Amino acid sequence: MRSARHLKFVALAVFIVMVLIAAVPFWLNRSVNDLLAQSRAELLAQQRLDDILTAMRDAETAQRGFVITGNDVFLEPYERIRGTLPAALRDAKDKARTDAERATAWRIARLAELKLAEVEEIIQLRRRAGFDATERAVSTLRGKQYMDDLRRLVAEEDARSRVRHDALQADLLARSNRSFVVSVAATVFDILVLGALLLIVMRMLRARRVIAGQLEAQAGQLAEAVALTTRHNRELKQVAELLRAVEAVPSVPDAAPVIARSLPKLLPGVSGTLFLLRDEDDHMLDLHTQWGTPSEQPPEIGIESCWSLRHGARYRTAGPNDLPCAHYRKPADEASGRLCVPLVTHDELVGMLHLEGLAAGADYEEQERLAVTVAEQLALALGNARLRESLRRQSVLDPLTGLFNRRHFDAALKRELARARRKNVPVSLVLVDIDHFKRVNDDYGHAVGDAVLRTIAQQLRLGIREGDIACRYGGEEMVLLLPECAAADAGTRAEAIRIALAAIAPHPQGEGPERVTASFGVAAYPAHAQDAEALFWAADKALYRAKQQGRNRVVTGA
Numbered sequence: 001m002r003s004a005r006h007l008k009f010v011a012l013a014v015f016i017v018m019v020l021i022a023a024v025p026f027w028l029n030r031s032v033n034d035l036l037a038q039s040r041a042e043l044l045a046q047q048r049l050d051d052i053l054t055a056m057r058d059a060e061t062a063q064r065g066f067v068i069t070g071n072d073v074f075l076e077p078y079e080r081i082r083g084t085l086p087a088a089l090r091d092a093k094d095k096a097r098t099d100a101e102r103a104t105a106w107r108i109a110r111l112a113e114l115k116l117a118e119v120e121e122i123i124q125l126r127r128r129a130g131f132d133a134t135e136r137a138v139s140t141l142r143g144k145q146y147m148d149d150l151r152r153l154v155a156e157e158d159a160r161s162r163v164r165h166d167a168l169q170a171d172l173l174a175r176s177n178r179s180f181v182v183s184v185a186a187t188v189f190d191i192l193v194l195g196a197l198l199l200i201v202m203r204m205l206r207a208r209r210v211i212a213g214q215l216e217a218q219a220g221q222l223a224e225a226v227a228l229t230t231r232h233n234r235e236l237k238q239v240a241e242l243l244r245a246v247e248a249v250p251s252v253p254d255a256a257p258v259i260a261r262s263l264p265k266l267l268p269g270v271s272g273t274l275f276l277l278r279d280e281d282d283h284m285l286d287l288h289t290q291w292g293t294p295s296e297q298p299p300e301i302g303i304e305s306c307w308s309l310r311h312g313a314r315y316r317t318a319g320p321n322d323l324p325c326a327h328y329r330k331p332a333d334e335a336s337g338r339l340c341v342p343l344v345t346h347d348e349l350v351g352m353l354h355l356e357g358l359a360a361g362a363d364y365e366e367q368e369r370l371a372v373t374v375a376e377q378l379a380l381a382l383g384n385a386r387l388r389e390s391l392r393r394q395s396v397l398d399p400l401t402g403l404f405n406r407r408h409f410d411a412a413l414k415r416e417l418a419r420a421r422r423k424n425v426p427v428s429l430v431l432v433d434i435d436h437f438k439r440v441n442d443d444y445g446h447a448v449g450d451a452v453l454r455t456i457a458q459q460l461r462l463g464i465r466e467g468d469i470a471c472r473y474g475g476e477e478m479v480l481l482l483p484e485c486a487a488a489d490a491g492t493r494a495e496a497i498r499i500a501l502a503a504i505a506p507h508p509q510g511e512g513p514e515r516v517t518a519s520f521g522v523a524a525y526p527a528h529a530q531d532a533e534a535l536f537w538a539a540d541k542a543l544y545r546a547k548q549q550g551r552n553r554v555v556t557g558a
Contacts, residue, residue: 045101046161048092052108053154055081055088056115060147061474063119064537067126067134068544078119085112101157108153115146144533235266235370239377242266246381252276252350255385256288259378264291266374267367270358273297276351276382285309285352294356296329301352308340309352314372315340318364327354339368341375345383353378398472400450401457409471409479413532416469416483420525428490428524429535430480431543432460432497435517435551437476444512452506452516459504463497479539487524487556494520494554502552517552519543528557 058077065074089109096102122143126134202215242262246255259274271292275285283303290297305326308315316339317324325340337358343351353375358367396408404412413429420427434440434456441449453476460470460478469481482490498520506516521543529535538557546555 041097043161043165045092045095045097046158048088048095049105049108049154049157052085052088052092052112053150055085056112056147056150059116059119060143063122063143064540066123067131067138068540070126070131075123078123082116085116089113104153104157108150108157111146111150111153115143115150118143118146235373239266239374242374243377243381246378246385249385252382252386253288255382260289260291263374267355267371270367270371271295271356273354273356274351275301275354277349288351292357294354297354298327298329301327303349306340306352306354308342309349312342312344314342314368314375316358316368337364339371341372343375343379343382345379348383350379350382350386401453401472401478403457403460403478404469404471406471406473409469409473409481410532412469412471412481413536416481417525417532417535420483423484425484426486426524426526428482428485428487428522429539430482430490430494431473431521431536431539432478432480432494433519433521433543433547434476435519435547437516440513440516448512452512455504455506456501456516456518459501460497463493463500485524487522487527490524491522491554491556494522498552498554519546519551520554521546521557522554523557 059081062074062076062078062081066072066078089112093102093105093109096105122134122137125137198215198219242258245258245262249255249258253276256274256276263272264270269292271290271294273290273294274288276288278284278286278300284300285303286300287297303309306315307323307325315325316322318337324338328338337356339355339358341353341355342349343353353371355371358364358371396404398405416427419425434452437449437452440452453472457470457472457478460480464470464480464482467483468485471479471481473479480490480494482493485493498518502515502517505514506512521539521541523529523535523538523542525535528538542555542557546553549555
């Protein structure tokens with residue numbers, strides 16, 4: 001009777017521990033969702049302030065273009081910003097969550113309104129009094145001070161947002177660790193309680209040999225389950241390490257060596273070949289890496305050459321009578337123990353994993369299960385790596401010309417100026433503006449205009465050094481950043497590009513102008529300016545003089 005009561009108590013304890021173990025994932029999921037919601041809110045708040053700063057930069061650029069040319073077409077971005085900025089400022093103030101954020105949002109809104117008013121004042125002054133009076137007003141640097149204060153406030157808020165975001169991530173990691181500790185402790189306690197339960201049962205049934213034999217059999221099964229669980233945990237840990245390594249690579253092809261080092265640990269004695277999809281719009285896969293002692297494989301294969309790629313499911317050959325894939329290079333009687341697993345994520349093909357030398361019998365089934373599990377996780381990681389690589393390219397490249405965009409140029413200019421100051425070397429800036437480009441769009445259409453832009457961008461890439469940076473700054477205006485290049489050398493290089501541009505057919509594949517020229521404005525640090533804004537302004541003024549002097553020429557800043 002006493003043993004029966006102990007048995008009930010132990011059974012109740014086991015039930016309670018199991019309930020706790022089952023409850024841990026739900027608690028962790030709710031905590032993670034709360035932290036992710038806070039993290040998204042931080043990112044949205046930061047994006048709102050960055051959008052306001054970007055809008056003010058565009059307004060300042062529109063003001064600069066109008067002041068230089070007096071052409072109202074430059075004011076189109078400014079007029080658009082005047083209509084959208086008040087709503088953005090109200091949104092930033094209304095969605096601030098704390099008193100500190102509200103105070104910062106109000107200060108940013110006030111600076112944005114002052115800057116917008118200063119832009120309007122300069123525009124009206126240009127219309128009334130002309131360029132010289134406007135230049136004197138701009139030289140007071142009042143507008144620059146507004147923008148500097150606005151950049152500083154946004155940068156400070158971005159820094160605070162990053163700190164809060166890092167704190168949320170740290171909290172998430174801490175909660176995950178606590179959950180892991182609780183789970184391990186509960187599991188250990190459960191095992192101990194099960195051991196106690198087993199002792200009580202053995203004490204109660206000591207006299208019954210048949211039942212004792214059954215208990216021994218159950219103990220053996222439990223040991224096998226523990227061994228299987230241990231092996232699965234070890235495999236999961238190795239898979240997790242592989243996925244973390246793949247997540248850290250900058251591009252999908254860079255993941256191939258990581259995979260070649262990791263898969264022999266997961267599948268000992270198994271050789272393999274990794275094929276990766278060449279391009280999202282292509283149907284060819286390239287051989288990227290092999291490990292073990294694989295058979296000869298072609299450097300590239302088509303989707304039709306592999307049964308697993310055709311059907312979108314794993315395909316194995318266990319003997320000479322099985323139909324082999326077309327990319328096999330061994331005779332059919334040697335094509336045993338092979339497995340092809342397509343790497344598919346979100347219904348999109350990423351690559352294919354070809355394994356050789358798999359064991360026979362039950363071991364083969366276990367190896368196949370592990371291989372498919374690894375392939376599924378690996379496909380997801382490679383898909384994420386491809387997405388990250390695509391987003392990284394989109395964030396710094398202009399989609400039309402393939403040149404770097406304005407955001408990348410702003411960061412690169414600051415970086416190169418800082419390096420130039422440290423090393424006491426020059427850095428040059430060349431502004432390029434296509435002459436009469438509006439006529440190309442008006443006479444031939446925007447499709448031809450886009451083709452002309454792509455041709456000129458290609459010519460700019462051919463005319464610069466490997467370390468130089470070519471960017472599309474906006475519209476038909478492009479900019480070259482030439483590190484460790486003095487103004488005279490930059491002017492010589494710009495002249496060579498100008499001559500090459502004038503000599504090529506801007507749209508050789510179809511209808512378009514026979515000849516397109518460009519004007520170049522050159523300025524250099526430290527000869528013409530000491531900071532990024534002044535350097536750009538000096539190059540802009542040189543470009544303006546080039547246009548005044550008849551276009552299709554290179555003018556260096558004074």
